[in-house]
Amino acid sequence: MTMFGRVAFLVLRKDATIEIKSLEILSTTLFFAVSCVLVFAFAFVKEGSIVADASAGILWIAIAFAGTLALGRTFERERYAETVRALLLAPAPRAAIYVGKLLGIVLLLISAEVMLVPLVALLFSAPLFARPLLLAGLLVAGTVGFAAVGTLFAAMLVRSRTRDIMLPILLYPITVPVIIAGVRGTAALLSSPPDEAIAGMWIGLLLCFDVVFVTLALWTFEPLMTE
């Protein structure tokens, strides 16, 4: 394995080790997502049923909100004892740290989604599992896109006093294409019959987004993290 890959893996494993001990971020993120879903449900359910596409929207909003919090919490761990400095001092290419963190966040969010999606399907009688592979494709591609931008912004805000509010302010306008693609793609899968072509098209857009923004983040990570 190249040094880049090795370091990214080490960072990922370290984060996984810390998280597995208490599952603090995963459990709180998941429960926050669930409460989001419930709040939106109360807002949108009328006479016991819900507009068909709304469940797709609710799912992705919950992922976006919960994801933002998870990003903040993950980097809070690096801020606590200034370990972010120790990571930047390592001989590895600094972008490898970004990749390690990104993979950790993606795994965390997908773990939460695995539990969230069945819940949404249940609550709203939404046939989310009609095309499970396509749904998985949407969720993975969308999560990677959201996390790619979010990890970079959360990292660069780690020393800022106003990081808690600035992260959503900066993150949401940039990740609107991800939300649109995720919601419309999921809605396409919810229609009967599921519109596979449209869902496939949105997955394609998400993959383009992922490639462009991960590349941008890899380029900008080092200049951003040096004071």
Place this chain on the structure above:
Amino acid sequence: MTFDFDTVELAEVSRHFGRRRALARVSLTARAGDIVGVIGPNGAGKSTLIGILATLVSPSSGEARYGGQSARDLGGALRRRIGLVAHELLLYPELSARQNLRFFAELYGLDARRVVDAAIERAGLRERADDPVAGFSRGMRQRLALERALLHAPRLALFDEPFTGLDDQAVGLVTVRLRLLAAGGAIVVMATHDLEVADGLVTRVALFRGGKLLLDEPAGAGLRGRYRELVRQG
């Protein structure tokens, strides 16, 4: 791929944050075996200097050179040769001492098994090696932080206010370690405002005030008396 150097030089380095000047045209050279004391009151620019030497902070003008080469040209290979003992812990409180050391050892591409056990011994933490760092006393954390920073036997060892909040025994340990490092050929740069401890320890004194290097000379006896006026706050 192994890069090494025996001098580090700051060439007309300045750093400002808007209107606030942290460092003003500092030129300084340190050699292997030196223990350079960067002395000055709070706000004198000591931490910024250490940050620039560590490649964590980039200067507004001027550059830092390691064995004649600029930091910009060197990248990761240079960082392998730098160690930083900072005021903050730089350890993960949720992980055990052994896990922390192992992570950083592997990050630096060292043979983890060999190096980690030795470091745990030196820190005197054999009984508590597998307990989370969060439960350690301050002294234990300091010892572990010291070992973590020096795990890779750096050529340039940077210390930023290492004695703050330490008891006498801990101070003694750090002092001994500093001397060992210098004797082993490392370049040691230590920022502190504590003249008592620096006395007899440092071989060179670089005195800072308001970001300016006031004087740079070999250390004589009685640091406290000589520099007390200059280091006084305000």
Place this chain on the structure above:
Amino acid sequence: MRRAFVPLLAIATAMFMYAPILIANAPYESTMGLVQKIFYFHVPSWFAMFTAVFVCGVESAIFLFRKKPSADRIAAAAGEVAVLFGLMGLVTGPLWGRKSWGVWWPWDARVTIALLVELTFVGYLLVRKFGGPGADKLAAAMAIFGMFNVPFLYVSVDIWRTIHPKTTVVPTLPGGMPGPFWFSVAAFLLLCALLMTARAHLEHQRAALDALYLEEE
């Protein structure tokens, strides 16, 4: 640019003074009548805004990768000018829409994209102000990401709107009125360039002042 500034300002002023005459004499658009003439302010505002966005993004990249402080100052100026012209566009749009189609906010593709880009650059200004240490670099990243996001916004919002067609129809540039239109575009772009220059000049002066303070000690 310095020496040309005042003459160009004079030209821009003259253009803006002449524009109402041109616009008044332009033919009426068949369905919307007089109200449609907001278009001579509305669309050029967007041209100016996206020009400023592009300048901001490019200068931010230069600042982040080549570390030239002057690039950061130009980017700061461009960011403010972008938000300004964006605001003009966002105000004239609903005014036009309300009168023409009966809705304040039509949720059509272009309007939504413009709003999102505006939000991105308002975020840029907020980061500059409240970002704490290293805010200039954070803002630069925001501008770069915002700039690269425009094509994605364009595609996704556009498709989003065609799937759910609503009551309004976004007019394409009508033929038969190119003269006053391009005149207005030229006037707005000139104004945009002048504002960016003036604002950047202010930043350069601030930096020069900071440098003097630093020298003085």
